[in-house]
Amino acid sequence: MDDLLHVRSLVNSREGTVKPAIYTDPDIYRLELERIFARSWLFLAHESMIPKAGDFFTTYMGEDAILVVRQKDGSVDAYLNQCRHRGMRVCHADGGNTRAFTCPYHGWSYGLDGALNSVPLEKEAYRDQLDKSKWGLTRVTRVATYKGLIFGNWDATAPDLEDYMGDMKWYLDGFLDRRAGGTEVLGGVHKWTIDCNWKFAAEQFCSDQYHAPYTHASAIQVLQPTTANKADGSPLGEGQTAKPVWADALGGVQFSGNGHGSAFFFTGKPDANVWVGGQVSAYFREHYPEAVERLGEVRAKRLAGHNTMFPTLSWLNGTQTLRVWHPRGPDKIEVWAFCLGDKEMPDDVKDALVKSHARSFGPAGFLEQDDSENWVEVQKVLKGHIARKTDFCMQMGRGFEERRTDGIPGLTNYTFAETAARGFYQHWADMMSAENWGEIEALAKASEKELTNV
Template sequence: MTESLLKPDSNAKLAAGIEELVDAEAGNIDRRIFWDESIYNLELERIFARCWIFVAHDTQLPNVGDFLTTTIGEDAVIVSRGEDGKIHTFLNSCTHRGNRVCFAEAGNSRRFTCNFHGWSYGLDGSLKNVSRPQSYSGKSNLDKSKLGLHKARVESYKGMHFACFDPEAPSLEEYLGEFRWYLDVILDNDEGGIEFIDGNIKSRLKCNWKFPAENFVGDSYHAPWTHSSALIAMFGKQPTMRPDRSYHANANGHGWEFGLDFIGNAATLNSPPIIDYLREQEAKFAERLGKVRSRMVGALSSANVFPNLSFLAGHNTFRTWNPKGPRSTELHTWVFLNANAPEELKEEYRRGVMLTFSPAGVFEMDDGENFENCTAVNVGVVTRQQQLHFGMGLDSKIEHEELRGNVYQSQINEANQRAFYQRWADLMGAETWADVPVR
């Protein structure tokens, strides 16, 4: 397990009190989890330093030497394709004085060399060379095998690469659990899988990372109200959500709220070629996924893989909510499509995401303002001590003959948000992974 970032006594005391902050059964959440500095520091240790965090898609690093830089929590990391063809993830911090060894966002390289003293590292993070090696002799002799950049475990699911710094964490397959069945709706509805379109939008929000993550995991309740003007401008009316044909589904804190309307999200991209493509492929989707899942491919929906990987089916955008303190989040956004889709659809999806879920997008501007205000208002000493209510749909759990995981009737619900915060509390209060329950 990662060494505690806090003093053992204060760490244990804080962890023991976490269960008092989240009452998922009643739907009550303490606002302090969005503001308190000590809680945030414990999150970095017990969530981001030991969960599986998305770092790259296979198509972003097609060649040996390809790399990108990102963060896991607030740890800067390099993700690269090594000479062995595998994806490696390691700290972007020299083992000599701690300087960054790579300042580029992405590129291709044979080595990563620190510009402070010239220590050079391979594509797998191992120490290859140092400047003036003759200065290290006798007792000063370097053991290069022990001075490489600290590596994370890397495991993949259908082209999506995740990294984890905790050697005791379960495998990625166990971590995702039954939610893999839902991920296949977008990752495996076509035999060619998906590809990420070149480019990555980065933006900053003055909000706690949990607000956008819980919004994507299950908040369709806000859509007809927050996005009313945009929806009416696009459709002339608001899309109809059918409670009898829509659901919340979750497993281990991962969740997807969805209808079965097939093209509800995709329609907001305002692109006839995208709708035509989906209609043309509808029978193939059903053959590959089954009728129910095929109806989710472009439907009104949103989802989040715990803790901070969100996506929108139909809009074809992945995003990560990267914490930069309890009141700041860096958003990374990508556009994807099926690898076998016509080439001309790349620009259609790119333009559609810019219209809807980019910093200037008609939906994202609405959401960002809300996320920031939800965070900022908690500066008040009295306000911060109050609870938030997440009680919608407490009695809505159902058994479904086809859907997997924990299933709840109606996508206008708060079941997935309660599951998200229960997972958060389970991890925050657990000393080791062995203490984290499967839900």
């Protein structure tokens, strides 16, 4: 452990405090790109987006541009979207199908497998002495798939994907595995920018149910299908429990280790939140028995809830939004939001879900609008010198963590508690200060004591 930038002095998960310099310091950000984003499993794409050989999707790992490509043998590989000659972006398209990636700068051309296949004027200019086998696209060290989600990792020594996910797998299954056939991405990808540090977004989806009643007060008020709103049933919220399912706070927050966290809820009925479209919520109810059979009652009923798989993959059950918070400097992110539906959904329900998803958590969504506003304003306040040194309070529910005996995994607490936030930042500090994955794992064991023995 070298703790190059003394980040361990900025996060105190035992006391529940964080120094906001972690959201603003350019040196910390540069180290994050190296130690967090080049060592963690990062979401790249969903398999359904690139079904055929030659299909590709362009994305990012941290700030590194990435090509995700379906190979001729059906496997998936990922490469740096950077020509080996002068570093030009090899592919500008957001996605498509191709036989080759040809750099627009000097015309170097790469195959689906990343191999450098042709170089203009190879004989004349390179005198046939260029060893093309050495200049293929830089391959992402490890690519692995979990129930349709494709992940990449630059670190050969990182734990395998499923070990890295740990208990979070149990929660992710509840999102991906409700029906036979799994999920697919419906429609296109919402992309927008927010001038805030990536950790605000990732931590909120990891741990923060507390913001919802206040931040989203306006949406909750106008979308509830009360008689004051619209007596004849509304497109949004139609047929739903007349209040958000988390309002009774039955359930809890959980920290899964490795920075992952989420909330789970117990509801009386298999209801999604009020802002999920009526046709979609009816679908969830209709296929509830199948979900119970596959997942058990708790996860089948979990049609609301927030989740983050460290560092930047988040999703919301019920609204079916899955998003990545691509970092763009210490004070900017690019949000990429995908709508995930069951493959077996009828087409009209898929269409209704895409619309419902956009209305709730697209960039113009009734709920989405509120969140970004908070993060942007916090980031502005943190321009202040004193503001950056002023502790944030992260003490909610401290000391009330428990391990449940009913099969619900993770370190749990009451719904409104910052257990997962403390775990998120502790893991962040561990990764930032450790020189390798061996150290990260050793620190994680010690950190669990910090989180539980207050």
